[in-house]
Amino acid sequence: MRKASAVVLVVIALLFIYAALDLPPTGDHEAPAAVHVSPRYIESAYKETATQNMVCAVLADYRSFDTLGEVIVIVIAGIAIVYIVGVSRPADEI
DSSP, X not given: OHHHHHHHHHHHHHHHHXXXXXXXXXXXXXXXXXXXXXXXXXXHHHHHHOOSOHXXXXXXXXXXXXXXXXXXXXXXXXXXXXXXXXXXXXXXXX
């Protein structure tokens, strides 16, 4: 069983390494995100969102559903931690 788990782990690691080789280098000015996405945000963020801060415009307006999903995951993790810590203590210590 351990050998099978190790083989699966190695295969997954190799797939991640293979996928990472196709990523553009850090700071590449010709990367798709730098060529297509960023200029649009910079040029039209204020007109489309009426927000002075570019970071807030991107996080709160353009990527709001993604940010909401991340917040939900963090809240669920916090609730799970509170539940686990609360259940693991004996009742006489409370």
